[in-house]
Amino acid sequence: MSENFWGPGNGPGEYGLVLLFYALLFVLMRHGNERIPLSFRATYTYLFVGWSLGTFIGNYLLFRAGYMSFIPWLNNFFHTFIWIGGCLGFLYAGAHKKPWFEQFALFAIYSLLVKIAENAILGTWEHNNFFGVQGNTAYIIGWSLADGLYPTLSIIGLRVVALFDRAVAPTLAKA
Numbered sequence: 019m020s021e022n023f024w025g026p027g028n029g030p031g032e033y034g035l036v037l038l039f040y041a042l043l044f045v046l047m048r049h050g051n052e053r054i055p056l057s058f059r060a061t062y063t064y065l066f067v068g069w070s071l072g073t074f075i076g077n078y079l080l081f082r083a084g085y086m087s088f089i090p091w092l093n094n095f096f097h098t099f100i101w102i103g104g105c106l107g108f109l110y111a112g113a114h115k116k117p118w119f120e121q122f123a124l125f126a127i128y129s130l131l132v133k134i135a136e137n138a139i140l141g142t143w144e145h146n147n148f149f150g151v152q153g154n155t156a157y158i159i160g161w162s163l164a165d166g167l168y169p170t171l172s173i174i175g176l177r178v179v180a181l182f183d184r185a186v187a188p189t190l191a192k193a
């Protein structure tokens with residue numbers, strides 16, 4: 019049970035290092051966007067909830083289907099709620115007006131750094147292929163590139179949300 023929660027050989031110290039790494043990357047993100055504008059907060063909330071819950075569940079389902087390694091529950095929670103929902107949502111608030119390729123690159127690069135750090139600190143992201151492309155490096159890079167689609171998938175989801183919540187519509191006009 020403990021290995022499923024913490025991961026083999028992991029404890030509070032390793033998770034503290036992961037949180038420190040997230041915080042350091044967040045400092046870099048703040049360089050381009052000091053805070054979430056008031057007009058973007060409803061949008062940020064939808065992104066946070068949608069990405070956090072969707073990815074938390076999706077990671078487990080992809081593991082069960084054999085496309086991902088098991089991510090211990092605490093790592094999956096930190097990765098999806100703190101990193102993807104919180105930090106990448108914040109990054110999107112500042113990057114959504116930039117050209118598509120720049121957004122893609124920002125999200126893929128940040129995701130690659132996090133996956134490398136989580137692999138080194140927690141031993142996760144250890145699967146040996148990415149949808150048939152062999153090797154752990156292919157797995158880590160593949161999922162990082164997939165994360166580069168965060169802005170594109172966010173726009174699609176936010177357009178659906180805007181049909182029901184007018185607070186999101188103004189942020190889409192600027193994207």
